[in-house]
Amino acid sequence: MKFPKIDDTHDPALTSWVSGADRHADFPVQNLPLGIFAPKAGAPRAGVAIGDHILDLAQCAERGLLPEAVRDAVRGGTLNALFALPSADRLALRRSLGRMLSDGKHRESVEPCLFAAADCALHLPAAIGDYTDFYVGIHHATNVGKLFRPDNPLLPNYKYVPIGYHGRASSVRSSGVPVVRPRGQRKAPDADAPTVGPTGRLDYELELGVWIGQGNAPGEAIPISEAAGHVAGFCLLNDWSARDFQAWEYVPLGPFLAKNFHSTVSPWVVTAEAMAPFRMAQPARPEGDPAPLPYLWDEADQAEGALSLTLEVFISSAKMREANMPPHRLSHGPASNMYWTVQQIVTHHASNGCDLRPGDLLGTGTISAAEREGYGSLLELTEGGKTKVLLPTGEERAFLEDGDEIILKGRAEAEGFASIGLGECRAVILPAK
Secondary structure, X not given: OOOOOOOHHHOXXXXXXXOOOOOOOOOOOOOOOEEEEEEOOOOOEEEXXXXXXXXXXXXXXHOOOOOHHHHHHHOOOOOHHHHOOOHHHHHHHHHHHHHHHHOHHHHHHHHHHEEEHHHEEEEOOOOOOOEEEEOOOHHHHHHHHHHHOOXXXXXXXXXXXXXXEEOOHHHEEEOOOOEEOOEEEEOOOOOOOOEEEEOOOEEOOEEEEXXXXXXXXXXXXXXXXXXXHHEEEEEEEEOOEXXXXXXXXXXXXXXXXXXXXXXXXXXXXXXXXXXXXXXXOOOOOOOOOOOOOHHHOOHHHHHHOEEOEEEEEEEEOHHHHHOOOOOEEEEEEEOOOOOOOHHHHHHHHHOOOOOOOOOOEEEOOOOOOOOHHHOOOHHHHOOOOOOOEEOOOOOEEOOOOOOOEEEEEEEEOOOOOOOEEEXXXXXXXXXXX
């Protein structure tokens, strides 16, 4: 398997002439994530985050500042065409951007293409053809399994199959779009029949989103040795969940209305190339667990297939915001708490000949640590609502209330390299309609 290589674009000594970019918490010049933005009174267009600014790629293309191979691909209102290009073309774009934004001799020609991020609207990065959510967080799977199936928390197939289900692409929204509390069926344990109404057990799920680059032809698989080449980049993903709906409807086909009402993604795609310094070995499986089947096994994937990312979840209630209190951290933990690698879920998804397409979105499923401080959902933190989380205002939460805002953050760190971030993934809960 060939992963993107570390090169001069990752040099920790690299600086940018763009004000505020150096040592930026998320978007220093070593990152250069891709996204779709719209300046005031302007149409959505491709851009790159650099510090607190956005570089307009369409303007750069018009000025002849970008490699010829990518110029047409950055002129649209989505990143699908750019994702469809060979990874070598994306790398050429990254190297070109790194030079333009670090070498002062390019400032005069590039600076007119910069916009203040605070003055821009951010949109979904791609037109999502399909969205598939996996279940690779083994600690989350175990914790939730104990709540729903105390005698059999992990089903026998979990350690052989990267479990996934198809989500609803139309309800994936960019960060900042409010979540309307969904209505649906739920049945109390002591009730004879279900009732219909707003969910009383609304929850978040801390996930990593995976954007597909080049796809595969229908009927053709993606070998594990080639899977990394089909990943364009990463984002944060919150797969909002109505736990009362889920408990009632998930047998026999899995969740439906409990999940399909809204999923939130962070707007910036941190490219696979930017993540090169932050690769790490996939954690070894516990003794006695079966080895992956041969089509899911690759030595390089085991050596470099995991990501050195720290993920965090924060909550801000309406009362906290009124009092100007900072968001309260609910959990934090490493993204390496995944039983399957990103490359394994890509390979498994296409192993039956299913064609993946540029701009498709894969979710890892909730990533939880083994310890409580790393749990990726309220369902786990409150043991299914039996206990409550205490907020700085004295408020308590078993599940989310109207006015609550959830913020996901992710940060990649490795010794000897500049750290980079995934940006924020946030949304406020609105009352049911």
